[in-house]
Amino acid sequence: MTEDRRRRKARQTRNAMAVAAVDLILERGLAHTTVEAIAERADVTRRTFSRHFTGKEDAALDFVRGDGDRINALLRDRPASEPPLLAYRRAVRAWLADEDNPAHHLRPRMRALMALVDREPALFAAYERIRVDAQEDSIRILAERLGTDDVRDLRPAVVVDAAAGVLTAALRVWARRAADPDSGAADLAALVEQAYDALIAEAASAAPDSTAEE
Secondary structure, eight states: OOOHHHHHOOOOOOOHHHHHHHHHHHHOSTTTHHHHHHOOOOOOOOHHHHHHOHHHHHTTTTHHHHHHHHHHHHHSSTTTTTTTHHHHHHHHHHHHHSSSSSSSGSSSSSSHHHHHHHHHHHHHHHHHHHHHHHHHHHHHHHHHHSSSSSTOSSSSHHHHHHHHHHHHHHHHHHHHHHOOOOOOOOOHHHHHHHHHHHHHEEEHSSSSSSSSOO
């Protein structure tokens, strides 16, 4: 029980710093936000901040990292009989439908933060690092599901790059529509489903015609 309390306290502290980072960056701008200001807003020391995060960008995007971990946990739990792409798609669908632990896009001010990622190179670089780390875990999970080696077998990497790329594309469209009042409201879950349908349709149209002669 003592260990559980410690972990809960650590999660609360980390979450407080992440919230402070998002709030300050959106209020002041990335260039005018310091790690010291984030630590002060979260009522922690600079040393505590450094135990959890490598920088302000890393802290602001911690919710994205958490969502990557959740998607991978859901992917591990998918039935072994599901093909890899379908398993990934359904893991993402379950993540988006989880009302008890909402995905980051449903959290306050996340849409504004994701729109800022496209405009701030440092935030974009941090986002890409988090994305790549999550995808590497996904590749290992799929390789294990397929009973194969993720280095010698291309299939896990190809599926994850395609499936995660679809999610990233939908997230960017969702964020950009928020900044354009003429584009209309966008539901991320619906956009993700449309994006996966588009991927499957494109893959089918690109398949070689077995009846065509070379």
